[in-house]
Amino acid sequence: MSWTELSYIAPILWLVAGGVVVLLLEAFVPRRDSDHLSIVSAVFLVLAGLSANTGLVRTSQSLFHGVLRADAFGSFFALIFVIIGLLTVSLGAVYLRRQSTPMPEFYVLVLFATAGMMLLASSTDLVSVFLSLELMSIGVYVLAAIERNSSRSQEAGFKYLILGAFASAFLLYGIALIYGTTGTTQFEVLGARMGGNAALAGNLVFWAGWGLIIVGVGFKVAMVPFHQWTPDVYAGAPAPVAGYMAAGVKAAAFAVLVRLIWTGMPLLMDKAAPLLMGFAIVTMTFGNIVALAQSNLKRMLAYSAIAHAGYLLVGVLAISGHADDAATRGILFYLAAYALMNIGAFGAVTFVSRRRGERSELAGFAGLARRHPWVSFFLAVCMFSLAGVPPTAGFWGKFYVFGAVIQQGMVGLAVIALLNSAVAAYYYLRVVVYLYMREPGEDAYIGDDVQASAAIGVAAILLLWIGLFPSSVLELARLGAAALARTF
Amino acid sequence: MFDASVGLNHYLLLSVLLFVIGVAGVIFRRNAIIMFMSIELMLTSVNLTILAYSRYLGDHTGHVLVLFVFAVAAAEAAVGLAILVELFRKRDTVDVDRFRQLME
Numbered sequence: 001m002s003w004t005e006l007s008y009i010a011p012i013l014w015l016v017a018g019g020v021v022v023l024l025l026e027a028f029v030p031r032r033d034s035d036h037l038s039i040v041s042a043v044f045l046v047l048a049g050l051s052a053n054t055g056l057v058r059t060s061q062s063l064f065h066g067v068l069r070a071d072a073f074g075s076f077f078a079l080i081f082v083i084i085g086l087l088t089v090s091l092g093a094v095y096l097r098r099q100s101t102p103m104p105e106f107y108v109l110v111l112f113a114t115a116g117m118m119l120l121a122s123s124t125d126l127v128s129v130f131l132s133l134e135l136m137s138i139g140v141y142v143l144a145a146i147e148r149n150s151s152r153s154q155e156a157g158f159k160y161l162i163l164g165a166f167a168s169a170f171l172l173y174g175i176a177l178i179y180g181t182t183g184t185t186q187f188e189v190l191g192a193r194m195g196g197n198a199a200l201a202g203n204l205v206f207w208a209g210w211g212l213i214i215v216g217v218g219f220k221v222a223m224v225p226f227h228q229w230t231p232d233v234y235a236g237a238p239a240p241v242a243g244y245m246a247a248g249v250k251a252a253a254f255a256v257l258v259r260l261i262w263t264g265m266p267l268l269m270d271k272a273a274p275l276l277m278g279f280a281i282v283t284m285t286f287g288n289i290v291a292l293a294q295s296n297l298k299r300m301l302a303y304s305a306i307a308h309a310g311y312l313l314v315g316v317l318a319i320s321g322h323a324d325d326a327a328t329r330g331i332l333f334y335l336a337a338y339a340l341m342n343i344g345a346f347g348a349v350t351f352v353s354r355r356r357g358e359r360s361e362l363a364g365f366a367g368l369a370r371r372h373p374w375v376s377f378f379l380a381v382c383m384f385s386l387a388g389v390p391p392t393a394g395f396w397g398k399f400y401v402f403g404a405v406i407q408q409g410m411v412g413l414a415v416i417a418l419l420n421s422a423v424a425a426y427y428y429l430r431v432v433v434y435l436y437m438r439e440p441g442e443d444a445y446i447g448d449d450v451q452a453s454a455a456i457g458v459a460a461i462l463l464l465w466i467g468l469f470p471s472s473v474l475e476l477a478r479l480g481a482a483a484l485a486r487t488f
Numbered sequence: 489m490f491d492a493s494v495g496l497n498h499y500l501l502l503s504v505l506l507f508v509i510g511v512a513g514v515i516f517r518r519n520a521i522i523m524f525m526s527i528e529l530m531l532t533s534v535n536l537t538i539l540a541y542s543r544y545l546g547d548h549t550g551h552v553l554v555l556f557v558f559a560v561a562a563a564e565a566a567v568g569l570a571i572l573v574e575l576f577r578k579r580d581t582v583d584v585d586r587f588r589q590l591m592e
Contacts, residue, residue: 127549127552127553127556130553130556130557130560131556131560134560134563134564138560138563138564138567141567141568141571142567142571145571145574148574151575151578151579151589152589152590154571154574154575154578155575155587155589155590156590157571158520158568158571158572158575158587159587159590161564161567161568161571162514162520162523162524162527162568162584165527165564165568166511166514166527166530168560168564169507169510169527169530169531169534172531172534172557173507173530173533173534173537175553176534176537176538176541177537179538179541179542179549179550179553180500180537180538180540180541180544180545183545183547184549185549185553231590232590232591235590236589236590
């Protein structure tokens with residue numbers, strides 16, 4: 001271990017340091033002043049973001065004997081996670097202010113879980129994959145259950161934990177089998193041993209290992225049939241946490257899935273493609289069809305999260321393993337856009353919610369545009385982006401991912417994905433109809449929090465900005481994809 | 489490397505058996521505490537696989553991984569039991585079939 005190596009993981013160190021500092025400060029700061037701790041957390045997140053951006057982007061350096069890798073892929077995700085973390089901390093502060101007993105632990109858990117996400121995105125060893133996945137997950141389990149007065153939140157946390165622990169046992173078993181059959185846990189060695197090894201290609205135990213790993217990761221990304229937890233957990237967890245899960249956990253899990261697919265190229269893709277294709281088609285179709293019937297915004301977003309996992313899996317299928325891979329670039333772009341639109345949409349729920357109980361019934365949003373024109377506009381931008389309407393970032397995300405799929409000659413799959421997006425447009429645009437074209441009912445929602453509307457606004461403006469000028473984010477995504485091509 | 493009568497495959501089979509018992513426990517038992525125990529059983533059976541392979545390969549990565557798994561399992565159990573206690577205070581039950589407030 002050297003100072004240079006430590007400087008490469010500076011973003012993660014800042015977050016862990018921030019978590020510890022906030023945890024200690026919490027003992028001294030009176031609970032009613034816990035708002036200040038959100039500022040301290042934000043400072044550490046900004047420091048992490050600044051250190052992720054400097055010097056890291058063009059290097060690809062193996063760290064700590066191959067456990068982590070500092071490359072553009074990891075720093076792309078580090079930047080996404082910093083933005084997710086900042087928006088979550090600011091929405092979380094709004095949420096905590098409404099509680100009778102503020103819980104500054106919220107910030108600590110967000111900082112630690114974000115550190116776990118960053119570690120996951122830079123992991124190049126199955127051991128560190130498992131550990132960082134758990135660092136992220138355990139934090140999020142507690143975050144989902146953080147509302148102590150609400151048995152709904154407790155139930156969400158409990159369900160997420162039981163099923164999450166169940167899935168990580170599968171992931172771990174997969175790791176064990178791959179370790180046993182190849183004798184290594186490091187991605188690079190693993191990739192080298194898989195290349196042209198006929199004995200391994202026919203080894204059932206080895207492929208069972210990969211299958212179990214895909215089950216474990218599939219759970220985290222809400223892939224059908226491992227999605228059952230998603231609607232309940234998203235509906236029960238506090239809105240800022242649900243947004244954090246939808247954006248962060250999904251991005252981190254896809255980061256590790258993409259790295260694993262690159263590691264196992266081309267052997268893994270040959271074997272897994274039919275299976276993944278089935279999962280992708282079922283996932284997006286199921287998510288979209290069930291989302292059509294939802295009358296609660298949070299549940300609708302949960303099913304939409306399942307559908308988006310399907311679109312991203314379609315992108316994963318198109319990974320070619322060539323340098324300058326279009327699919328990987330598209331997935332990175334899509335995840336950045338997806339994170340912003342989800343945080344924005346869940347932020348709107350935070351905005352209208354009250355001290356007692358969260359408010360996310362679609363009917364309550366009717367006519368919101370009359371009372372809150374700006375928040376309605378921001379929410380509408382998020383919905384257009386989720387639906388993939390130009391000029392929003394969501395459109396370009398779909399464009400790049402599906403474009404890569406067509407480039408790979410999988411036209412049928414691209415058509416299914418496009419049909420799905422068309423179906424999905426119905427339920428996203430229905431939200432916009434409620435906002436602008438319906439008369440407000442008796443129990444129409446009102447919000448009053450400037451900070452919440454500012455956070456949603458930042459997400460929406462970034463979506464529009466990326467939608468109008470996609471080239472800068474696309475260039476970062478291209479560097480990230482190129483870093484993978486150089487490694488494997 | 490091993491005693492002639494007990495080889496790698498015996499360990500692997502035992503751990504598959506334990507893992508399946510754990511999976512069955514999570515799926516079929518409705519008591520939350522027993523479900524936790526079943527998850528612990530799954531993790532332990534994986535540990536057995538890892539250690540058997542580690543010994544067979546003569547490689548120490550597996551030993552280290554098992555120590556990490558212990559720590560993670562402990563953290564998961566601590567968080568899980570804490571949430572369960574809170575839930576028990578509100579619902580007076582640990583029967584997961586009664587935890588369906590969110591499904592309505």
